Amino acid sequence: MVDLTADLQTTLWTVAEAAEAAQVRPNVVRNWKYRGVLDQAGEDHNGRPLFRAIDVIQAEKATREKARRVYAAHAA
Numbered sequence: 001m002v003d004l005t006a007d008l009q010t011t012l013w014t015v016a017e018a019a020e021a022a023q024v025r026p027n028v029v030r031n032w033k034y035r036g037v038l039d040q041a042g043e044d045h046n047g048r049p050l051f052r053a054i055d056v057i058q059a060e061k062a063t064r065e066k067a068r069r070v071y072a073a074h075a076a
Contacts, residue, residue: 008057012041012050021053022060032059 002013002021018038019026032038033049038059040049 004053006053008053011053013053013056014044014048014050018051018053018056022056024060029056032063037062 002017003011004021013021015026015029018029022029029038029051033040033051038051038055041052041055042050044050
């Protein structure tokens with residue numbers, strides 16, 4: 001279980017922890033990184049990416065807002 005009471009500015013999460021907190025699959029977190037929605041903050045001792053908790057939350061929020069975007073009908 002991810003601790004959301006920690007300091008979100010300094011807490012670093014693995015892909016799995018970020019996915020759990022954002023309630024998405026780990027591949028989604030990797031996709032956010034690939035698309036530039038989420039910046040990697042560092043690496044763990046095995047070279048795996050780490051992400052700032054606040055950045056994960058902001059990426060999740062931005063992605064959900066974008067998915068709900070409503071487009072106006074094209075004029076004929």
